[in-house]
Amino acid sequence: AQTVTQSQPEMSVQEAETVTLSCTYDTSESDYYLFWYKQPPSRQMILVIRQEAYKQQNATENRFSVNFQKAAKSFSLKISDSQLGDAAMYFCAYRSTGANSKLTFGKGITLSVRP
């Protein structure tokens, strides 16, 4: 079974600075998907970014980018030019490629942004 580990329960960043959130996973599969979700105080889960394992190029979405290291099974999220609205809980998630596969979530990390 796959596991997703987010070892840092909390992080803090100064507004306008850059922060990196770590995530590691364990799998024996060669093809899969990885995601980062954001959960703001409203608690609705928002998909931030996704990465296909077969793609070597790191995914980017505006100020959000990932550092995907397949051999190391590492999938970190970098937030550039941090904004107050980035304060939230962030979850890393893994999904196999099958149509009916389920998401495996990490325990999440709480990010606070200092003004």
Add this chain to the structure above:
Amino acid sequence: SQTIHQWPATLVQPVGSPLSLECTVEGTSNPNLYWYRQAAGRGLQLLFYSVGIGQISSEVPQNLSASRPQDRQFILSSKKLLLSDSGFYLCAWAGLRLGSYEQYFGPGTRLTVT
């Protein structure tokens, strides 16, 4: 575009009372549907998922049940609530999009059992 709705947004129920939470999806057909529960400050626990009408898979044995009476409707129920059922309940849908069945979540229901 696709949207997902959940209601009610907030619910306070006494122990032993029944429960019915509803989730509906618009703008897509034959989605995979999921129910998650999240305790305060904790991660997500998958409760049920469905790949089609009447097809329900349970992940955690408990006093909750789920049903999918229509293609885009997913209902979470209980006959008698327990204190431990308190939490934040999230519904999600997934469909083939850009080659991936990524999940999109509803706004959630905050349930307090008193």
